[in-house]
Amino acid sequence: MTKLNTFAKALVTTALVASASAAMAADIAVIGGKNDDFFWNKIAKGIDDATPMVTANGGTVNYLRLQTYDNFAPDVVSLIQTAISMKVDGLVIPDWVPESEDPVIKQAIDAGIKVILMNAGSGDKAKELGAINYVGTDEYTAGVAGGEYFAKNGQKNIICVNTLPGTANIEARCQGIADGIAKSGGKSTQLPLPSSSFGDPTAVAEAIKATLIQDPTIDGVATIGAGDADAAAIAIQQASSKVPLGCFDFNDATLARIKSGEQLFAIDQQPYLQSLLAVQLLAANIDFGTDLPTFPILTGPGIIDTSNIEATLAGVGKGAR
Numbered sequence: 001m002t003k004l005n006t007f008a009k010a011l012v013t014t015a016l017v018a019s020a021s022a023a024m025a026a027d028i029a030v031i032g033g034k035n036d037d038f039f040w041n042k043i044a045k046g047i048d049d050a051t052p053m054v055t056a057n058g059g060t061v062n063y064l065r066l067q068t069y070d071n072f073a074p075d076v077v078s079l080i081q082t083a084i085s086m087k088v089d090g091l092v093i094p095d096w097v098p099e100s101e102d103p104v105i106k107q108a109i110d111a112g113i114k115v116i117l118m119n120a121g122s123g124d125k126a127k128e129l130g131a132i133n134y135v136g137t138d139e140y141t142a143g144v145a146g147g148e149y150f151a152k153n154g155q156k157n158i159i160c161v162n163t164l165p166g167t168a169n170i171e172a173r174c175q176g177i178a179d180g181i182a183k184s185g186g187k188s189t190q191l192p193l194p195s196s197s198f199g200d201p202t203a204v205a206e207a208i209k210a211t212l213i214q215d216p217t218i219d220g221v222a223t224i225g226a227g228d229a230d231a232a233a234i235a236i237q238q239a240s241s242k243v244p245l246g247c248f249d250f251n252d253a254t255l256a257r258i259k260s261g262e263q264l265f266a267i268d269q270q271p272y273l274q275s276l277l278a279v280q281l282l283a284a285n286i287d288f289g290t291d292l293p294t295f296p297i298l299t300g301p302g303i304i305d306t307s308n309i310e311a312t313l314a315g316v317g318k319g320a321r
Contacts, residue, residue, distance in 0.1 A: 025058035026286035028090040028279060029083035030118075031076065032065050037199070038226060038251045039271055040065070043119070046275030054283045061279060062086070069198045072167070073100040080104045084111055090282040092275070094120035094136075095129075096167045105129050114286055118278040119271065120169035123296030132285055134296035135278040137269035139169040142301035143176015146222060146246055146267050149303055150177075151184035153244060153264060155220035158188035161208060163198040163228055165190075170224050173248055177222050188222070201231040208235035212243065220244050226251040226266070233257060250304060255316065259309050268312075269300035272321070 030047055033040035044063060051061045064079045066072075077100055083091050084107065091108055095101050095117050106129060109115055115131040126134040150158055158181055160174035178188040191211055197203040212218055212235065220243055221236065223229045229247035236243055244264040247254060249271070257263035277297060284290040304312050315321035 026054055026090055026283040027060045027062075027086075027088045028054060028092065028282055028286075029062045029064055029086060029088045030092040030275065030279065031079045031083065031094065032063060032275075034066050034069065034199070039249050042271040043275040046272040046277075047279055049272075050276045050279035050283075053280055057283070057287050059089075059283060059287070062088075069164070070196050072164070072195055073097040076101060077104050080108060084108050084113065088113060089286050090114045090116070092116050092118045092278045092282060094118055094169070095125055096120045096169060098125065098168050102129060105131070114282060116278045116282045118274050119269075120167070126296065133281065133292065135281070135299065136274050136296075137300035138296075138298060139172035140176040140179075142248065142267050142269060143173040143178075144180035145176075145301050145303060146173075146248070146265070147177040147180020147186075147188060148183065149180075149265055149305075150188075150220050150222070150244070150246060151181045151186055153220075155181065155244060156186040157217050158186065158220040158222055159191045159208075159211060159218055160188050160222045160224070161191045161193065161204065161228055161232060162224055163193045163204060164195050164224065165192040166195075173224055174222075198225075199227060201227070201234070204228050204231035205235040205238070208232050209239045212236065212239040212241050218243060220246070220264075223247040225249050226254045229254055229257075229263070229266075233262065252316075255304070255309060255313060258305060259313070261306070265303050265305040267300070268302045268304050268321075270302070270321070271299075273299045 032043050047063055054061050091113050109130045117126045117131050117134040119136045121134050123134045160177045162174055164170045174190050181188050193207055221232050223232050226249045230253050246265045248267045250266040254266050
């Protein structure tokens with residue numbers, strides 16, 4: 001009888017351990033931008049580096065990426081619905097277009113999926129939706145920093161080139177630029193372009209060039225991303241202009257221009273940290289019930305200019321920027 005009791009206890013213990021192990025396997029989906037989008041490939045690097053932690057505990061990470069930006073909001077909603085149908089335990093999602101995404105994000109949370117907002121959103125939005133946290137930059141604050149930097153450099157009339165009009169985080173960037181430069185008496189107006197122009201350097205360059213030629217009082221250009229900054233640099237040259245250029249985020253060409261003095265600055269939100277931290281925090285919360293008192297978790301903004309370009313390049317060389 002004693003042996004049977006011991007055997008039964010062993011079976012119960014084994015079952016409990018197996019059950020606990022099964023419960024600790026976090027299956028996570030991350031939603032992001034196109035495969036050929038340099039910024040979102042930095043996000044991919046952070047996901048790749050966070051994944052071993054998840055898989056070590058029996059979980060999985062799936063990166064669901066947009067194929068195009070032409071049908072932006074409906075496609076993002078479709079990806080969220082795909083994640084729900086996959087019955088994932090956790091979802092990392094940028095809240096780019098709240099009016100379209102919020103209902104389906106709430107649907108995911110109602111289905112028992114734990115959510116962290118990443119890259120686009122805010123701490124307030126995370127609380128409103130019931131998400132665990134927000135990891136990223138405050139887009140408006142980043143924009144204000146850019147507007148203030150332009151003002152310190154003497155600019156008075158900026159255009160903010162918006163190739164994703166209507167998206168909440170991008171609108172906040174341009175509004176921040178405007179409010180930042182307004183503190184010193186300057187102004188910034190948007191140059192809104194169709195979302196189909198995003199990733200089309202020729203279309204972006206032509207629009208900026210035409211605007212600069214039409215209005216010679218413009219003394220600065222801000223772009224919402226590094227790819228658009230590449231196009232803006234060409235436009236400035238073709239318009240025979242010398243207006244300073246600033247942008248959100250950066251790529252290799254951005255850093256080369258800053259180093260050579262062809263670009264004034266870039267605003268860095270450290271996307272690698274956004275995905276690395278979001279995936280790890282979400283997995284740990286699902287697996288172990290851990291949480292952080294820091295809310296939201298901000299990864300920017302930081303200004304890259306000639307004063308810190310060498311340190312930034314060193315970080316890029318090590319894969320950390």
